[in-house]
Amino acid sequence: FYGHAHTSEKPKDKLLGGLLSPGFNEASCLSRYGSILYRKLSPHKPSPYLISKLRNYESLHKQCGTNTESYNATLNHLHRPRHDISDNDTCKYVVLLFVGHSGVGNRMLSLVSSFLFAVLTNRLLLIDQGDDVAALLCEPFPDTTWALPLDFPLRNQFESFDSNHPHCYGNMMKNKTVELSMDDSSPPPFVFLNLVHDYNEHDKRFFCDRDQSIMKEVPWLLIRSNQYFIPSLFLMPLFEKELSKLFPEKETVFHHLGRYLVHPSNQVWGLITRYYETYLAESDERIGIQIRDFSSTGLPFQSSKELPFTYMMDRILDCSAQENLLPRVITNAQNSVLNATRNKKTKSVLVTSLSSWYFEKLRNMYRDNPAITGESITVFQPSHEESQQSNNAQHDMKTLAEIYLLSLMDEFITSPWSTFGYVAQGLGGLRPWILSNPLREMDSDSPCRWATSMEPCFHYPPSYGCGAKTGIDTGARVQYVRLCEDISWGIKLF
Numbered sequence: 001f002y003g004h005a006h007t008s009e010k011p012k013d014k015l016l017g018g019l020l021s022p023g024f025n026e027a028s029c030l031s032r033y034g035s036i037l038y039r040k041l042s043p044h045k046p047s048p049y050l051i052s053k054l055r056n057y058e059s060l061h062k063q064c065g066t067n068t069e070s071y072n073a074t075l076n077h078l079h080r081p082r083h084d085i086s087d088n089d090t091c092k093y094v095v096l097l098f099v100g101h102s103g104v105g106n107r108m109l110s111l112v113s114s115f116l117f118a119v120l121t122n123r124l125l126l127i128d129q130g131d132d133v134a135a136l137l138c139e140p141f142p143d144t145t146w147a148l149p150l151d152f153p154l155r156n157q158f159e160s161f162d163s164n165h166p167h168c169y170g171n172m173m174k175n176k177t178v179e180l181s182m183d184d185s186s187p188p189p190f191v192f193l194n195l196v197h198d199y200n201e202h203d204k205r206f207f208c209d210r211d212q213s214i215m216k217e218v219p220w221l222l223i224r225s226n227q228y229f230i231p232s233l234f235l236m237p238l239f240e241k242e243l244s245k246l247f248p249e250k251e252t253v254f255h256h257l258g259r260y261l262v263h264p265s266n267q268v269w270g271l272i273t274r275y276y277e278t279y280l281a282e283s284d285e286r287i288g289i290q291i292r293d294f295s296s297t298g299l300p301f302q303s304s305k306e307l308p309f310t311y312m313m314d315r316i317l318d319c320s321a322q323e324n325l326l327p328r329v330i331t332n333a334q335n336s337v338l339n340a341t342r343n344k345k346t347k348s349v350l351v352t353s354l355s356s357w358y359f360e361k362l363r364n365m366y367r368d369n370p371a372i373t374g375e376s377i378t379v380f381q382p383s384h385e386e387s388q389q390s391n392n393a394q395h396d397m398k399t400l401a402e403i404y405l406l407s408l409m410d411e412f413i414t415s416p417w418s419t420f421g422y423v424a425q426g427l428g429g430l431r432p433w434i435l436s437n438p439l440r441e442m443d444s445d446s447p448c449r450w451a452t453s454m455e456p457c458f459h460y461p462p463s464y465g466c467g468a469k470t471g472i473d474t475g476a477r478v479q480y481v482r483l484c485e486d487i488s489w490g491i492k493l494f
């Protein structure tokens with residue numbers, strides 16, 4: 001079934017195989033039950049165990065949510081010594097703090113990672129609404145909220161949380177302050193966990209079983225992250241069994257959790273559906289191309305300054321032709337009329353990029369020349385924002401809309417290192433073709449390679465084993481975690 005919003009057929013599985021709870025008001029979040037009108041049915045079913053875990057999580061979130069007595073009781077831990085409080089059944093929390101300047105892709109990855117960590121440790125996930133999450137996403141849990149209240153007592157300290165903060169777990173371990181407090185059975189009321197890309201070796205102890213058992217008693221864990229840190233959770237013996245039960249199919253972790261958590265707000269959904277209906281719905285096939293040349297970040301795709309765009313453009317065209325995604329064109333006008341009439345198939349190409357250069361080149365190429373296959377190829381680009389911006393809700397809404405639109409495509413070509421692309425491929429259940437860049441670490445003659453899975457890459461996993469003094473091959477411990485195609489030191493599930 002691949003219907004469009006105007007089809008009269010009733011959607012068959014708006015709960016996505018039991019992934020979503022039926023208890024929501026439909027109009028408050030049209031994307032939640034409406035995604036099925038735009039997506040192919042996923043061939044990947046969530047496991048019954050995952051479904052029951054999600055329902056349990058939802059009732060825990062209701063029971064311990066921010067307007068409950070349990071929440072207020074746990075808040076008191078922040079002010080009083082823990083042994084003053086009777087706490088047999090206290091609720092415990094993970095509070096996610098985003099990295100201020102990080103993009104929507106990075107934020108979605110840390111969101112999904114922190115949620116899975118919360119589920120694994122029986123904690124509630126609350127997110128700091130300092131930025132515009134509510135403008136982007138609907139509430140994912142029924143009859144409650146995941147927003148951290150603005151009057152949360154530690155909120156005015158959030159800015160100062162870094163690796164050197166006295167409450168930073170890594171720092172506490174370095175200075176042995178946590179173990180001391182464990183000895184008199186009074187764990188600290190909260191710890192800060194730094195899981196940002198440039199975290200240090202002490203912060204990375206988060207991924208050690210022994211440290212998890214210390215954190216277990218701490219009521220408030222505040223995580224700052226911009227990473228997809230789930231692959232490293234799969235490498236921890238502590239979580240291994242549970243994760244295998246939750247995800248018998250390893251490459252579907254982000255696919256399921258992303259579809260469970262990431263529901264665009266009604267405003268973003270409007271951007272998505274109008275664009276889709278107007279430009280994409282009628283084609284026989286849809287190809288997405290996510291072009292991230294990093295030229296606006298000081299880390300351009302190509303280190304040479306000469307022809308920075310044409311180099312990547314050639315890769316895109318070569319990849320499209322090699323993988324039969326898009327045809328070459330006939331530049332000799334003599335033959336064009338003959339060939340153009342042969343094939344009536346229509347293909348839409350959705351290009352996303354900060355620049356409009358690639359889109360214009362592609363559009364002009366297919367407008368001015370016939371495709372060798374005779375197919376009709378139309379090229380679209382929803383926006384070209386020119387540069388990456390922070391704290392700009394309108395900019396972020398366009399970003400999420402484009403990520404989501406890409407996830408609705410049939411085939412997907414993406415750029416290395418792009419978390420924007422990872423989110424699109426995961427939501428869409430698409431194994432992407434990743435463009436190669438021989439000038440950087442992806443040393444390959446082939447213009448692109450087909451990813452081993454649709455999972456995002458964890459760019460900065462810990463490279464030392466827990467307790468080990470020498471580097472270990474993080475990709476070698478379990479058979480379903482391997483090194484990423486696009487970052488030689490990153491790891492991913494497959």
Ligand code: GDP
Nearest residue numbers: 103104105106352353354388398399418419420
């Ligand atoms: P990454 O840098 O590719 O890993 O992706 P992120 O989403 O984390 O950060 C890049 C940010 O730049 C995005 O969130 C957008 O705000 C902006 N950006 C990058 N590429 C595009 C694009 O193709 N379209 C739009 N609308 N924004 C983009």
